[in-house]
Structure formats: structure tokens, C-alpha cells
Amino acid sequence: MSSTASAAYPLPSLSDGPAGLMLEEVPLATLAERFGTPTYVYSRAALTAAFRDWQAALAGRRSLVCYAVKANANLGVLSVFAQLGAGFDIVSGGELARVIAAGGRADRVVFSGVGKSRAEMRQALAAGIRCFNVESAPELERLNEVAGELGQRAPIALRVNPDVDPKTHPYISTGLKSNKFGVAFGEALELYRRAATLPHLRISGIACHIGSQLLDPAPVAEAAAKVLGLVDQLSAEGIVLDHIDLGGGLGIRYRDETPPSVAAYLAPLLAAFGDRREEICFEPGRSLVGNAGLLLTRVEYLKHGEEKNFAIVDAAMNDLARPALYDAYHEAVAVCRSDAPRQRYEIVGPICESGDFLAHDRELALRDGDLVALLSAGAYGMTMSSNYNTRPRAAEVMVDGGQVHLVRERETVEALYAGEHLLP
Numbered sequence: 001m002s003s004t005a006s007a008a009y010p011l012p013s014l015s016d017g018p019a020g021l022m023l024e025e026v027p028l029a030t031l032a033e034r035f036g037t038p039t040y041v042y043s044r045a046a047l048t049a050a051f052r053d054w055q056a057a058l059a060g061r062r063s064l065v066c067y068a069v070k071a072n073a074n075l076g077v078l079s080v081f082a083q084l085g086a087g088f089d090i091v092s093g094g095e096l097a098r099v100i101a102a103g104g105r106a107d108r109v110v111f112s113g114v115g116k117s118r119a120e121m122r123q124a125l126a127a128g129i130r131c132f133n134v135e136s137a138p139e140l141e142r143l144n145e146v147a148g149e150l151g152q153r154a155p156i157a158l159r160v161n162p163d164v165d166p167k168t169h170p171y172i173s174t175g176l177k178s179n180k181f182g183v184a185f186g187e188a189l190e191l192y193r194r195a196a197t198l199p200h201l202r203i204s205g206i207a208c209h210i211g212s213q214l215l216d217p218a219p220v221a222e223a224a225a226k227v228l229g230l231v232d233q234l235s236a237e238g239i240v241l242d243h244i245d246l247g248g249g250l251g252i253r254y255r256d257e258t259p260p261s262v263a264a265y266l267a268p269l270l271a272a273f274g275d276r277r278e279e280i281c282f283e284p285g286r287s288l289v290g291n292a293g294l295l296l297t298r299v300e301y302l303k304h305g306e307e308k309n310f311a312i313v314d315a316a317m318n319d320l321a322r323p324a325l326y327d328a329y330h331e332a333v334a335v336c337r338s339d340a341p342r343q344r345y346e347i348v349g350p351i352c353e354s355g356d357f358l359a360h361d362r363e364l365a366l367r368d369g370d371l372v373a374l375l376s377a378g379a380y381g382m383t384m385s386s387n388y389n390t391r392p393r394a395a396e397v398m399v400d401g402g403q404v405h406l407v408r409e410r411e412t413v414e415a416l417y418a419g420e421h422l423l424p
């Protein structure tokens with residue numbers, strides 16, 4: 001494999017330079033010097049390119065791409081998408097506050113999630129969001145009540161559960177009958193009829209989201225066909241929808257996966273959609289940010305055991321939970337060339353859990369103090385981080401050409417217990 005081809009890396013703006021790995025025009029080693037480690041590093045060019053892929057594939061259609069904030073909620077990241085005209089898919093009042101703080105437009109926000117509180121409903125109504133994606137009958141009743149108290153009509157879509165198997169990891173599949181998300185497909189018609197009678201709701205659309213890290217467009221196309229059938233049935237009853245939201249879920253390359261391009265993923269959906277009049281919406285998260293970010297970490301110790309070699313690094317499962325949680329694979333790359341012998345390492349963190357690993361059995365040339373980049377960490381990395389073991393969360397940095405922006409300061413230990421109190 002060529003060591004200079006940037007296509008070797010799933011992150012398109014990463015390349016090998018004279019000072020080791022570079023993201024856009026900035027050596028990662030410089031970032032580690034300046035900001036310390038562990039640090040999440042994002043590429044504005046990669047975020048922009050990923051968003052433009054969606055825009056281009058939908059060009060000429062009435063459409064909206066709502067970035068799924070839970071994949072990466074950093075204000076710097078959100079502001080990049082806001083400037084590109086994105087909508088946002090949120091799952092909490094906290095995410096709504098972030099979108100607004102980042103300059104996102106409330107009237108392009110859709111609100112998903114099975115457990116919306118009254119306070120979150122009030123917050124979203126006051127902000128004037130575009131649509132509530134309602135996930136149950138009691139949520140529909142509650143939203144009608146809350147909107148009535150505010151003298152408003154809440155725009156709604158029902159999130160239906162089309163019961164198709166997305167053929168992905170069981171923890172990230174959401175469109176099967178057996179899971180907690182959405183309204184059962186067979187109950188949707190009845191629930192729309194009910195919604196049509198509620199005075200403080202305005203029926204706007206329909207939504208579905210069948211799972212994540214999808215590598216095959218077929219299950220989504222199957223779900224879309226079911227949804228379009230339902231839309232036509234509703235229309236025959238005089239319940240006319242204005243938008244159809246087909247969710248997120250497009251997968252990315254972590255290792256050797258070959259996800260479809262955005263255009264190839266959308267092709268069967270757009271073909272099924274034809275020249276329908278409804279607006280078509282999507283809620284991509286991972287495919288917009290996953291391969292626009294990496295986690296930069298430094299080797300604390302190399303420990304050569306009887307059976308295994310360990311590279312103990314300063315990032316851990318609290319920083320990047322996916323390997324411990326899903327046994328997920330992240331490419332691990334040495335940032336600088338080294339004359340150290342190549343050996344197979346377990347890349348592990350300092351946390352007191354055997355599950356605290358970041359990568360298994362990787363051949364790397366490393367010495368103490370070397371930097372390692374864990375790739376494809378832009379999605380569900382920082383947003384799933386915790387303070388386990390009283391570890392302050394990592395800094396986050398955005399590279400933009402030759403410029404570098406600190407988009408989140410490293411947490412301090414004092415800040416972690418600032419809200420705690422001693423007993424008298």
C-alpha cells in the first residue's frame with residue numbers, strides 16, 4: 001500500500017507529510033504540542049465535503065438535510081453545518097440549546113426521541129421548531145396539551161416503525177417491531193386519524209429511521225416504499241402530508257467496509273420518490289462527521305507481556321466508548337515514522353476495567369511518548385464520552401486549511417466536582 005496516498009485513510013483530508021501525519025495543512029504533532037492529548041481533531045474541509053455530498057445528491061428537489069446532533073454536538077461542528085444551511089435533528093432540549101447557540105435555525109430543527117418531557121416540548125414550541133417527530137400515542141396527547149397551554153399548534157410527524165431489518169449491529173438497529181422506537185406501522189393510520197382531531201396539532205409529515213451504520217441501501221428503500229404507501233393511504237383520507245423524513249443511518253468506512261456513496265444510497269429512494277410533491281428530508285449523523293474526525297493520543301507506556309504487548313495510551317474508554325461498547329473497530333495509526341520495531345499491540349487506556357481497550361492486535365512501530373491517531377472518531381466519540389475515573393474530557397480542535405481553532409477546552413478536574421458538596 002502506498003504510504004503517501006491519502007485515500008489510504010478513511011479520513012479524506014489526512015495525509016503523510018514530512019513531519020508525520022497532517023490533517024489538511026496542519027501536522028498532528030503540532031496540535032499535540034499545542035493542546036495536549038487526548039484531543040479530538042476535526043477537519044472543516046471533511047465536514048463541508050460530506051455535507052456538500054448530501055446537498056449535491058438532492059439538488060433540484062425540495063429537500064432538507066437535518067444533521068443528527070447526537071453524533072457530534074460540538075458548537076464548532078454545528079456552526080459549520082449551520083453556515084452550510086443545514087437543518088438539525090435533535091433528541092433533547094439540550095441539543096436544541098446547542099443548535100441555537102451555534103447559529104442554527106430553529107425552523108429547520110426536527111425533534112426526535114421517545115421521551116420528550118413537557119419542559120422540552122415548551123422549549124421547542126417557544127423556539128419555533130419545524131417539526132416534532134412523535135414516537136407514541138401518549139406523546140401525541142401530551143404535545144397537544146402543552147401546545148394548547150401555550151396557545152400554539154405544534155407541527156408533527158409520526159415516526160413510524162416500518163419493521164424492516166437494517167442488517168446492522170443489534171444495538172444500533174431501530175426499525176424492528178421489537179424495539180422501543182417509533183409507532184408500530186399497523187397503528188400509524190389510526191394515530192394520524194386521532195392527530196387530525198386534536199386542535200393544537202398540525203400534521204406536517206412522516207418520519208422513519210431504521211438503524212445506523214447501514215451499508216446496504218435496500219432496507220431503507222424497503223422502508224421508504226412502505227412509508228410512501230402509507231402517505232398515499234393518508235392522502236386518500238384527506239390527511240395530506242408536506243414532508244417525508246427518511247432518517248439517517250448511512251454507514252461509513254471504519255476498516256474495510258464499502259458503504260455506498262451518498263448518491264448511490266439515495267438513488268433507489270429518489271427513484272421511488274419520483275416527482276412526488278412532498279419535501280424529502282434526511283437525518284444523517286455518522287456519515288457527516290464520522291470520517292471528519294480523529295482522536296489524538298500519546299503512548300504513556302509500552303508494556304511487553306508474556307502473551308501480548310500493550311500500548312497504554314492517555315485516551316481511554318471514557319473518551320472513545322465505541323470499542324468497549326460495540327467492539328467497534330477504529331484504525332490506529334502512528335503519527336510519526338519511527339525506527340522502533342513493528343510489533344503487535346493491544347491499544348488500551350488507563351481506566352481500571354478490562355474492557356478499556358481502543359484497538360486490538362494492531363501492528364505498529366512505537367516508542368514511549370509517540371502519538372497515535374484513532375481514525376473515524378468524529379461520530380459518537382466525544383458525545384458518548386464520560387468522566388469515569390474522574391478523567392476530564394478531551395479538548396476538541398477544528399482544523400481549517402492551515403488554521404486551527406480550539407472548539408472545546410480540555411476540562412479541568414476542578415470543574416468536574418464544582419457542583420458537588422461536602423457533608424457538614
Ligand SMILES: *Cc1c(COP(=O)(O)O)cnc(C)c1O
Pocket residue numbers: 068070071089112113209211212213247248249250283284285286287379
Ligand atoms: C441517531 C439518529 C439519527 C442519525 O443516525 P446516523 O446513523 O448517525 O446517521 C437520525 N435520526 C434519528 C431519529 C436518530 O436516532
